[in-house]
Amino acid sequence: MIPMVKLSHEDVLKLARLARLQLTDSEVTQFSGEISAILGYVEQLKSVDVDSLMPTSQVTGLTNVMRKDDMQNYGPTPADLLKNAPATKDGHIKVNRMLA
């Protein structure tokens, strides 16, 4: 028997705030049910004894891949990179004011 996780509307709204998503009322209702069901499914890991095992975050076995601290030319110019920006000014990306 899988213990049921139930995300309330407030829980969903809090997650959305953390993730910078603004949800409609119907999305909140939808996600509260769906995410609860998915979290219910993954609950099956709770009963597995893996306390003695190290967590795996990558599978290559590589560690500290370094390169020379030189400037390298990969092709695109600053102008190429700015071309997709919604707004620019004097060769910089322009954003809304951060501090009120």
Place this chain on the structure above:
Amino acid sequence: MSQWSAIADIAEKVQKGELKAENLVAQALKTIEDNQDFSAVIATIEDRAKERAIEIDNRVERNEAVGRLAGVPFIAKDNFLTFGSETTAASNILKGFEAPYQSTAIQRLEAEGAICVAKANLDAFAHGSSTENSDFMTTKNPHDKTKVPGGSSGGSAASVILDMAPFALGTDTGGSIRLPAAFCGAVGYKPTYGLVSRSGVVAMASSTDVIGPLTRTVEDAAVVLDVIAAKDALDGTTIEPEGDGYALSPELSALSSKKIGVIKEYMSDGIDVKVKAQIEAAITKLKDAGAEIVEVSLPSLPLALACYYIICPAEVSSNLSRYDGQRYGFSHPEAKNLDDSYNLTRSEGFGTEAKRRIMIGTYVLSSGYYDAYYKKAQQVRTKLIDEFNKTFETVDFLLGPTAPMTAFEIGKHANDPLEMYLTDIMTVAVNLVGVPAISIPAGKIDNMPVGLQLIAPQHKDRDLLGLASQVERIIA
């Protein structure tokens, strides 16, 4: 019967001037045009493709080198950064994005003379198993338009089977190359993690994302892998390829000297009985051909999907935080301040599945839940790796179905994301463990293709392709 011969043959004829790259590109573009109603392709790359073809033909006339894939047209999943078209990852938030550089895989293919002619549809940001999560359109299965092609590389798989190009590129984070290959009847190759550079590919779950080819034959998949496999300074997780490369060679053909383990957990409850029978029939043929086949058990395999659907959304929520409407992509025009801009841009730009995964990821990574979900999943991942390693001490390869079912009806899982996730139940473990795997066609049930999956230890891609080409021949 395909209009394309083997990739190596096409390239050889172009090199000799017997085939014109310009005609091959025109042929590919016409087939794309004729099959628009399958919605496999988001955009074509006509001007750049034609220019490159003419350049290759001119070089041939001047007796200059044109590369191992000279003039071979291909289609890239639209999460590969490419010149000559937008790169959208089938998402509204990237609509209009023109890549300032190309992905390493595309660069390597172009350097050998291959020509990208189109961008294939996918589930937005590769989140899905059917292409129904594309923000633009749903691709139809080439064998039955009422069914899905699988996903997330559904456009890539469908385009190959619709004969639009000799090969397509896909990405596989939890099965996204192998599943659509199985549903459409293509060969889909998922390399060892790190064998192909991820530079210039829209990131999904970085610890499991890999790039690979979808083709009609194992031989073609091997030819493409041989070109794209390389260590890359732009991707610190890339590994050295095997010294002999990946193109097939005769010494790889000794089927009888290898031991193959049939995965018990993939052949038990939950698998469609007809799919099971189809795989068993293939096993019988392999035994008759002299293969040594035993049953093996990896008891933690049933946990892999739960493990994946913690780790994957966690990485997704992190990787998708870059789409903030400030530097590139969609930016909401009505935002009054920075926070507003983030919120409005992301709410309008992301589709439902992206939002769902971002929120699951945010939940499992948040303080108070991190140890119970994310860390636990990482430990279960270690357990899976240990079981695979132990199993590969007794067998050389693993075998099973690619999916527990054949392609399902469009809309079947539209209102139940968990049911959709379960489609990946036989593919995700391979990604968590980082080993290579391939899906090859194993006949059809009621006209819908079945995929057979072969899995090898890490860094044994060459052996796996050799075995797969044998299996392909025997079960055909």
